[in-house]
Amino acid sequence: MTAILLTGVGKRYDIVSAFAQHATVVAADPNPLAPAQYAAHHRVAVPLIKDPEYIPALRALCDEHGVGAVVPLTDLDIEVLAQARADGRLPEALVPSPETAAATYDKYEAHLLLQRLGLPSPPTVLPGEEPPSYPVMVKPRRGSGADAIHPARDAEEAAFFCRYIADKDPMVQRLMDGPEFSMDCLSDTEGRCLNVIPRSMLESRGGESIKGTVLDDAELVELGRTVVEALGVRGPCTVQAFRDREIGLGITDVNTRFGGAFPAPAYAARPGRTYPELIVRMASGERI
Amino acid sequence: MTAILLTGVGKRYDIVSAFAQHATVVAADPNPLAPAQYAAHHRVAVPLIKDPEYIPALRALCDEHGVGAVVPLTDLDIEVLAQARADGRLPEALVPSPETAAATYDKYEAHLLLQRLGLPSPPTVLPGEEPPSYPVMVKPRRGSGADAIHPARDAEEAAFFCRYIADKDPMVQRLMDGPEFSMDCLSDTEGRCLNVIPRSMLESRGGESIKGTVLDDAELVELGRTVVEALGVRGPCTVQAFRDREIGLGITDVNTRFGGAFPAPAYAARPGRTYPELIVRMASGERI
Known part of the structure; x- marks a missing residue:
């Protein structure tokens, strides 16, 4: 076995x-x-x-x-x-290449990479640069969960939080106001996307989804596929995005691992094609 | 039944x-x-x-x-x-009397009540009053979980956070630096304390303990018993405290309900005396 x-x-x-x-x-x-x-x-x-x-x-x-x-x-x-x-x-x-791993671990690098690839990323600046609009989120570039994430209503609040978490290497990103989605993606060892399961985020705790619904949304499926194939992901990847009322979809996080809401890739996939099953088949040398 | x-x-x-x-x-x-x-x-x-x-x-x-x-x-x-x-x-x-319910739902009222009863509560002030020392925690008087709790290293940070969460009615409390404990207490319908199970907090998420150890600590048992009998609690109550290196034990929260770490009152009690069992016996009119 x-x-x-x-x-x-x-x-x-x-x-x-x-x-x-x-x-x-x-x-x-x-x-x-x-x-x-x-x-x-x-x-x-x-x-x-x-x-x-x-x-x-x-x-x-x-x-x-x-x-x-x-x-x-x-x-x-x-x-x-x-x-x-x-x-x-x-x-x-x-896992992906070291370059993709490094870029997706650092949310500011991920923003630059997504921009270079022509993929939608919310307006994001470093401390000292003026964002195009408020409110913004001040957050650590390499944070996980919801650690040290602070919404700021104006420039004074943003400046305060940049000082407050200065030891955590902050960045300043548009506060996306629309609903939040995740796409649970799976790629094979050659970077070919095998499946994308979009879901909504109804409730989260510590940054991880604990309630949501799997969605039939072709735009989100296509976005997930484009992201993981452009980044050369291998294995599972969770892409997080908001659909902002003004600027539309924006990707706020790319995690090249299973996301918080594992039930989607485990139970919403077609029979025999849950992500653990596909990974086990890949592990035995099978091409899916 | x-x-x-x-x-x-x-x-x-x-x-x-x-x-x-x-x-x-x-x-x-x-x-x-x-x-x-x-x-x-x-x-x-x-x-x-x-x-x-x-x-x-x-x-x-x-x-x-x-x-x-x-x-x-x-x-x-x-x-x-x-x-x-x-x-x-x-x-x-x-549940306790309306007065105790109101005072324990509001952490500043709880502080005043604990002080009046001669029970240990960390130094706590309202916005605009100067706390005796820093760092402090700025938190909503009626918050739950870890919502909107902000550590502040100095007066400037504390003043900022009091403005930042002004709509949540903040208070300013000494940041207790020692280990955190909870005491899972159970009282009968007359306010008599039936049991106290102290436990350590090794890891928490969203303000609720997810890892800890049940402790044999007579000082914590005595503190829990004193608090619930002084407040006239009925049923379960979770008392949270820190043991600060400078000022010793201080009670930071009294919740007249089961706390986040339910396994302690369910599994650490003596056989036949878990809290659900005792409550069911009380519900059937038995005096424990």
């Missing part, structure tokens, strides 16, 4: 248990209190991501268990995995 | 299902998407709390199902239930 190595499993019990129905699952997390590890067949406390022994430890797990795909469940190790994939130490890692 | 009416069930599936093991449970929530209702025997969409028909609707449910205790799972209707209990419309409500 093909094995899947899931890293940074944290509290994502639903994802680990979904994979465990289709493959042998090895769960890795430096934190021995990570709840999601208990849904896996094998639980391993690995070195911290910044430790030079992190990738060798994953390498050894791949060899020991015959792992066909390494899937990160957190943002924190995607760049390290992308580097290890690129230089041949961890070819099983289902 | 005794019936229990749980109000504002929201996402608190674990609490509803724990009660459902010991009694017929009626779950009430104005929101038809409330996930926790599905753990109950009876699900009812009731009027909004501010609607004059709210209490009559609960009254009708009590009569229809033979309800012995009404237990609110959110902060939002405790004052309304306390008033209805006090004037005889809903004697089944397991």
